[in-house]
Amino acid sequence: MTISIGNDHAGVEYKFEIIKHLKLKGYTIKNYGTDTTDSVDYPDFIHPVASDVEEKRADFGIIICGSGNGANMTANKHQGVRSALCWNKEIVALARQHNNANILSIPARFTALQQVIEMVDTFFETKFEGGRHQARVNKIPTSC
Template identity: 40%
Template sequence: MPDKKIALGSDHGGFRLKEEIKNYLESKGFEAIDFGTESESSVDYPDFAFKVVKAIINGDVEKGIIMCGTGIGISITANRFPGIRAALCWDSFTAKMSRLHNNSNLLAMGGRIIGVELAKDIVDTWLSTEFEGGRHERRINKIDELAKIFWEEYLRGDK
């Protein structure tokens, strides 16, 4: 059985969609751990991406869903951290492929571009699709390996 805890986070642009998705997840038996924001007052999306990312990296949850106005800024932020595979999805196909081939552990959506019913369909697809593994596993591992090489070289001062 998949983990029933899902971390949620958004800025002001994704706040309304986050609230809808939180209620939807809870109605389906998930524990939605809401890292904010708590209103439509202007805030900075990196702060909320970071909170959700930390919950995944620390092992508090396996997956999370993040939202900002377009989903772009918050997904860029999340993908800066090791082990995070945030996928910006705008339909069920992208959600399915992000899990099937990329083993995404963080779903990003745009609160100003995705309607509530479409977002629910994206969430359902994303949560119900299992990672295919195989050749895709090799590629996922390569991402982490290349990042590790980069940071080791960077910290040594290599160019």
């Protein structure tokens, strides 16, 4: 499975830990994030992740910024992307089960590293339930 990951300056530490964790599990990682804590503009690092998911070059994406909001808003501008801003593993599970989220947006300044690793594992271990949820996801336009 290929995972595309992007981050701004607030998410550098978490990105490196997530990549290390996912590589140990055998995932292929595409890293678009900045590797320094120098201030950057998050859209420059989020659009490539969303494009990978949109164009099926990656199975899923992970995006990280300070609040998770800017990254999430940016990713959701892409067709077919369902990015979910999550702050605990319960929200992550619901985003996958009910919304078929394909990108996980992480708020680095509002989560702890161990919590983030649990969120990432939950994201990849949880399956979309389909059924009545599929009908709802179908009502999300892929373009406007």
